[in-house]
Amino acid sequence: MTFPRPARALCLPALAALLSLAPPLTASALAAEPPSRLDIQAQAELSVVPDRATLEARLWEHTPAVPQGAEREADAEALRQARQRLEERAAALIQRLEAEGLASEAITAGSLQVQPQHLPMARHDDDEGVPQVRTRLLRPVSIEVEDLAQLPGLLDALTEAGVNALDGVRYDLSDREAATDEALVKALEKARHKAKLMAETLGIELGEVIAASETRAPVFQPRMMAMSDARAEGAAPTEYRPGTITIEAGVNVSWALDDAP
Structure with a gap:
């Protein structure tokens, strides 16, 4: 619907009057607002x-290296012997740690890991050598230490027990x-x-x-x-x-x- 032209003309003055009544909103007025x-x-x-620490250590044993392709023939007995040696060492380690005053529940022996390893070929003068393969059986050991005063003695026990790797100390709260x-x-x-x-x-x-x-x-x-x-020989403990x-x-x-x- 469209309005007649005179009606439009009457609306414009009314709109202008309404706008004149509103106060101007300037930038200075906005800035004055606290x-x-x-x-x-x-x-x-x-x-x-x-106030606590965790020690991580690893024990491992290897089967004898054999030429690649022949490992299955001697693998079963070699694996059995390597695992037996590893379990004996792990048991001796746990007994040694308990002798240092560590509770049995603070010692965790991880799952047995079996890892095949390919060794560098031993080259001879008359041939190019034969690839060698062996298997590593590994068992990680985690030790929770609630009294940090025990830490030096426990580290000595791990070293004396012949662990293959000490992966450091993780200090915690x-x-x-x-x-x-x-x-x-x-x-x-x-x-x-x-x-x-x-x-x-x-x-x-x-x-x-x-x-x-x-x-x-x-x-x-x-x-x-x-x-x-x-530490040097005869020196004080670290x-x-x-x-x-x-x-x-x-x-x-x-x-x-x-x-x-």
């Missing part, structure tokens, strides 16, 4: 001393949750301190907290250390110091601002 909130971002680090909570509290306290400092300096009044979020959730990662024993574990946390907190008196 902020209604204060946003603070804070990060904190917490250094804690570990018995209560990870408490440590990550403490890191988060530290970040929140830092945010509150910064907010109060800014409010006092700027002459503004803090109201209630209206929003809070984590910018970096606390992440706990056990600390790995390679083991080294550089000290194993766990150092500290660092936990980082970050928060973003917003406060409402009260009107100044």
Whole structure:
């Protein structure tokens, strides 16, 4: 439906009158509006001393190397003998660790692993050599240490028991949750301190907290250390110091601002 031309002409003056009644919204007026909130971002680090550790060691035995293609003929008996030697060594190791005062439930012997290995060919003057094959039987051992004072003695026991590999020490905490909570509290306290400092300096009044979020959730990662024993003959035992574990946390907190008196 279309309006007659005179009706349109009457609407334009009325619209202009309404617009003249509204106050102008300028950039200076917007800039004069005081902020209604204060946003603070804070990060904190917490250094804690570990109170437990995990030792990882490996024992292995090999079957005799045989020419490739002939390993199946002698493999069954060779595997049986290698496994018997490995199990005897693992049992002796567990007994040695228990003699150091370690509880039996703190020792975990992993599953048996059977790995074929292809050895470099032994070349002779009159031929190109024959590829050799053998089988490695491996059993990992994991040791949970609740008292770090036991660590030097346990490392000595592993060495004396003839383990084939020591994969280092993983330091840990018995209560990870408490440590990550403490890191988060530290970040929140830092945010509150910064907010109060800014409010006092700027002459503004803090109201209630209206929003809070984590910018970096606390992440706990056990600390790995390679083991080294550089003691000389007759020297004092090596000290194993766990150092500290660092936990980082970050928060973003917003406060409402009260009107100044």
